[in-house]
Amino acid sequence: MLLSIAVLLPWVAGVLLVGLDGRRRVVGMLAVAAVGATVAVLGVLLAQVLASGTQTVVTGNWPAGVGIVLRADPLAVTFGLLSVVVVLAATVHELIIGISERTFPGLVVLLAGALTGLFLTGDVFNFYVFFELAMTASYALTTYGGQRRQLQAALLFTAVNLLGSFIFLISVAGVYRVTGSLAMDAVRTHMAGVDPNAAILIATGFFVAFSVKLGLFPFHFWLPTAYAGARPAVAAILSGAVANIGTYGLLRFGVGIFPDQLRLAAVALIVLGAVSVIYGGVLAVARGDTAEMLAYSAIGQAGYVLVAIGVGGPVGLTAAVLYSIVNALNKALLFLGGALRGTFVAGAFAIGAFSVAGVPPMAGFVGKLEMFRASIVAGSVALVVLLIVGSALSLIYMFQVYQHQFWRGDQLATWASPLPLRLLVGILGLLVLAAGLWPEPLLAISSRAADTLLLGRIG
């Protein structure tokens, strides 16, 4: 019941809100209420799922195998809740400074609905439909602001990601061809008996599609322009919520459907992830612009997740889930806080910066710790060295920006942003700090999510 509400509520609210003039304050408030209600529903759903196990609903009461399956397991609900929380923070941010375009509130609510649907669906083609819906909403959101830079960002983002979506669609066609099914659990059981050549081709297609979304090293070229050109709130949504599609896809499809192919490609994934970490780190150090630095940092952080997925096993997957959660919160905090000034803001930004670098007691430390554990389980000295180099690079670039933004002696330093905005960023900062001080719930959720994947309880 809650499962259907979680998908339907933002969907219906979004469709209604798109028709209203979003520049009116009340419409923005309705959007915040709708996204907030979705957060609440997903929170209750997560508690239920953790307490009593996976829930499934077959839409329209069709017999199993005909109807589309919606499935709430710990992994899906965690990613859904995380993404919608980031969307909520960005929407509140825009509401406070004043929404300047009529479609913005409707689009963010639709995006929240599409993300929820995408994470909760148990059907490969339905995943594609929600995926396109989420991407279409984000293409439109990237133009928010309507200035030169936003339009350039949106154009590049749209052209590259449409290519990624069609590669995904071609892979879906391949899956149906070789397994004769589209429900994830059925696909998973049939995939074991498929011709290995065909399976590896299809797996590569999915990998490319999700890597484009996530902005991993060889597919990253669109990301800096898009993140740096978009408005801070939109950049926070793109890197904190939309990029989760990539991580979730790699986990759900890679670990859940193509475990053999993943094992085969593990070394390649770890190497790609390592290159991402170093490349993102080095280029972030070289950038002067906060948003651009954060964009390159996002490439590096995505690399860590890929390394963790490559290591695999309960420890590697727990690290991957935990790291994505922490990374999404960090990015939301930094993108929203990077453009503000005044009390709380510098502190909150420093919390985010320390968290990216993995300094205790921030949430990032827990993420890095799990990563270290994964690389020790993998028994690789090179990985441990990579993690240390990556963390050192992130400390350098984060504090370059901190110094540039908050220690300047000109008029910018004395100007302060409105109090509600500073409070919002302060709350996000406290969330990151709290997750680092009391990491047990996060760890428990991540390891439950990793178990779901490993035990194959899909559907």
Next chain:
Amino acid sequence: MILALALTAAFLFGSGAYLLLKRDLIRVVAGVMLISQSALVTIIGSSLSRGDAPIAVQPGETVSDPLPQALALTALVIGLATVALLLALVHRVIVVLHTAERDELAAGEAAHDAALESQRQADLDEAR
């Protein structure tokens, strides 16, 4: 038949990728359209089957698989919507920037880089 469809899909994808790399934005849109068609041809080629319409099926009757047709229709609609969005975006870019060439868009990016460079120089001067 499947070979012909596969070759068509490959040809469409190749031409689309070629157009996507062009400087002219309208050609980029055309490239995306061709690639979306290539995905459709792949769906049709990979799973369409011959047979009667699957309505009120009697046992023993051969029917065509309805799922690929549903997939192709859905993908067609989504492709239409995304291409419409992309066209609207390109139109907006042409109106705001008075250009449909990607080079001139890149020039805007270069100007932003130059501004950052001068800011960095100012920081250095301040430090000295």
